Amino acid sequence: MRIVYRFPPPMNDIAEFALTTLRGLSPVGSSKDPHPGLYRDSHMLFLDGHNVTDVNNWKPGQQIAISNPVPYSRIIELGNGKMRAPLHVYEQAAPLIAARYGNQANIRFDYMPVRFGSVQAYGNSLAGQAAGKRRGGSKKALRDWLVRQPCIIITGR
16 A cells, blocks of 8 residues: 655745745835835735735645735836836746746746735826726726736645
């Protein structure tokens, strides 16, 4: 008789490595910046869509996401033609995390809605509405587009 026990992946280690990788790739700003390091220090963990400080309570089947609620996080990811900061922070981080933990978890780059704080305020602002109108589409599509931020999605294998 053979007994097989599957150990759960070390999700806390994976999440910490992902946060460290994202912080290392994040632009910090210059001394003229009113909030140097705000983007770097604002990466947040989500467990099944709820903000958490760690993923110690992770259970198989739950999804971990890491995103950044600052309203310019999407601009840092995609660029706007004027930025000199490193771009594609989340897109660059995903394969680095997968290279280390890809045999224990699925790691992918995506976009997720962040419906609180500065992102929500931007989505409701006149500037946000104007940016959305240039995209066209329905009001619901506009609201969804305005709050979508880059993220890393981590699920256990």
